[in-house]
Amino acid sequence: xETNRMTIIRNNPQPRLSASVAYGNLLFLxxxxxxxxxxxxxLQTREVLEKIDALLAAAGxxxxxxxxxxxxxxxxxxxxxxxxxxxxxWMPEGQSPARATVQAEMARPDxxxxxxxTAVKA
Numbered sequence: 001x002e003t004n005r006m007t008i009i010r011n012n013p014q015p016r017l018s019a020s021v022a023y024g025n026l027l028f029l030x031x032x033x034x035x036x037x038x039x040x041x042x043l044q045t046r047e048v049l050e051k052i053d054a055l056l057a058a059a060g061x062x063x064x065x066x067x068x069x070x071x072x073x074x075x076x077x078x079x080x081x082x083x084x085x086x087x088x089x090w091m092p093e094g095q096s097p098a099r100a101t102v103q104a105e106m107a108r109p110d111x112x113x114x115x116x117x118t119a120v121k122a
Contacts, residue, residue: 007023008021008022019055027118028117028118029052029116031072031114032116033106033114034112035047037110040112041086044112046086049090059121061120063091065119067117068099069098073112074105074112079112083101
């Protein structure tokens with residue numbers, strides 16, 4: 001009996017992670033962080049969202065197709081409002097995904113934000 005198996009597609013696979021992984025119509029983005037070391041949540045968030053836009057586009061999707069977002073902030077008390085202002089400007093009205101935002105210790109001391117997404121292909 002022949003079965004149809006969907007292929008797992010890994011974008012830019014490295015030893016520790018792939019930038020994104022697609023399986024069928026599902027798209028999983030690894031946690032995206034800024035390269036900038038500026039101590040500014042607005043700049044870092046914009047940089048991360050630009051990276052996300054590029055990864056989604058490369059996989060045939062866009063921010064209107066995001067199902068869920070996991071967001072880590074280094075200092076939620078200081079940066080939550082400013083982060084949300086940038087997020088709301090970026091996200092099309094009526095397209096907000098399921099989302100969680102928590103405070104976390106980051107992999108590098110200069111990282112203020114990390115975002116990981118699940119989306120579908122457009």
